[in-house]
Amino acid sequence: MKEEVYCYTCGNPRGDLTEWRCKSCGGAYTLEHDNLFSQSKIINSRFNMWRYADALSPSIRENPVTLGEGCTPLINPITPNIHFKLEYVMPTASFKDRGSSAVVSYVRSLMKRKKIRGVVEDSSGNAGASITAYSSFLGIECRVYVPKGSVGHKVKQIEQLGGRVEEVDGSREDAAKKAQEAKDPYLYIGHAWSPYFIEGIKTLAYEVVEQLKWSIPEVIYLPAASGTLLLGVIYGYKTLLNSGVIEKCPKIVAVQQQEVSTIHDTFYGLPSHRSTYSGIADALNVKNPPRLNEIITELRKVGGEVKTVRRSEIIRAARELGLMGMHVEYSAAVAYAAFRKKLEDFIYSDTEAVIILTGSGLKSI
Ligand SMILES: [Zn+2]
Structure with missing residues (x-):
């Protein structure tokens, strides 16, 4: 089964499995694979988004990390x-839980090849809470970078789910830059980029x-x-x-x-x-x-x-x-x-x- 990750802007293929942006032009990566959708391949025993696993990318569908997301009314x-x-x-x-389930499933597939202690994200909102939940379920750390002074229910939700909120003195963009500095054994998985x-x-x-x-x-x-x-x-x-x-x-x-x-x-x-x-x-x-x-x-x-x-x-x-x-x-x-x-x-x-x-x-x- 073919799966290709390449830069949407310049077409440069991803060099390393953990690269989060194009090394050539700085653009975001896109994913292509040849798994088509077939009604007969729906896994009816699964009442979550993984009932469609057959149509999803090979690298995430083998060992899904699921909290029961999907099948919404x-x-x-x-x-x-x-x-x-x-x-x-x-x-x-x-809705972010669909994306988080998939991206943390990808992290799980990477863990077979390399040591990953935790993931890093830069959202003080719904994505931060969502990525944290799936990381906690998988048993890895989640660090979420937010601008200093971020408050509210969403930050509390991140903390309650076991996420470590890291405050950055600066703007939303400054928080993102700080998160993107993540080094082994931590992996940056910004939801807007993955x-x-x-x-x-x-x-x-x-x-x-x-x-x-x-x-x-x-x-x-x-x-x-x-x-x-x-x-x-x-x-x-x-x-x-x-x-x-x-x-x-x-x-x-x-x-x-x-x-x-x-x-x-x-x-x-x-x-x-x-x-x-x-x-x-x-x-x-x-x-x-x-x-x-x-x-x-x-x-x-x-x-x-x-x-x-x-x-x-x-x-x-x-x-x-x-x-x-x-x-x-x-x-x-x-x-x-x-x-x-x-x-x-x-x-x-x-x-x-x-x-x-x-x-x-x-x-x-
Ligand atoms: Zn590029």
């Missing part, structure tokens, strides 16, 4: 054609297709920040298309908040809008996503769109979701905030839509 509180995918119903209450993280997210596309009885929705709304969710979903549908399971990809609508809209502005060729402000959707305050070029290219290839929403629209969307029984954080509510502007078009038609709800509201009480 798809519900229809408004009309039967409007589906909400509850990705916050996960072991650490965010192609295995995105490999895990592909299972979200597989799951939605299975839940919709092998049909595809017309459109999928999802929040976008570092783009791992966006790329994972696009790559998942591409695999389904290449496997002959579906005949076309759904339209992907990526949603950002107005204050931090790098993907939106780049996609539409608008003047760089890298505001010094942060938005209310804290998980989406990513001003310089490492995979920006890949995000724009892949989104254009599938005919996607990017929307932005205002703070007041996010607050209203979160409240409306709550009144329908879905308690999500603001970063998840942005997808519905954009969708609800088109709500009537869907209520009075049979057109199917999926809105992905990424993080639990319990994280920000």
Whole structure:
């Protein structure tokens, strides 16, 4: 079975199994393998994302590190054609668990060849907590670098799960740089950089297709920040298309908040809008996503769109979701905030839509 890891920007192949970025141009790595998706190869005894192990990369699928992630509900509180995918119903209450399960499974496969005492990440948010949970389950350390003064439930969640929070005097970027200095026997596995993280997210596309009885929705709304969710979903549908399971990809609508809209502005060729402000959707305050070029290219290839929403629209969307029984954080509510502007078009038609709800509201009480 073929598995290739190479730089998305310059095509340079990865030199070493532990390299996290391209040595030639500094770009992010992407992963390609020839495992296609087959309905007959779904492992029905597994009620987690590893039921699709046959379609995942050879280096992660043999010994999955799983906390039962995936198999999240798809519900229809408004009309039967409007589906909400509850990705916050996960072991650490965010969609990141799909990616963490995959990337920590990769670490486990590396441990057969080299000594790894722990992993290093740079997120004070959902990814930090998620990577920590899977590292603790595997029995290795997890160090999470955060800017000094980071507080809140997400940092507490990292600590409660056994992660070591390392405060860095400086910005979010300074924390990332410090994390990236990790040396043996510690391994940097930044979620925005790891192609295995995105490999895990592909299972979200597989799951939605299975839940919709092998049909595809017309459109999928999802929040976008570092783009791992966006790329994972696009790559998942591409695999389904290449496997002959579906005949076309759904339209992907990526949603950002107005204050931090790098993907939106780049996609539409608008003047760089890298505001010094942060938005209310804290998980989406990513001003310089490492995979920006890949995000724009892949989104254009599938005919996607990017929307932005205002703070007041996010607050209203979160409240409306709550009144329908879905308690999500603001970063998840942005997808519905954009969708609800088109709500009537869907209520009075049979057109199917999926809105992905990424993080639990319990994280920000
Ligand atoms: Zn490169």
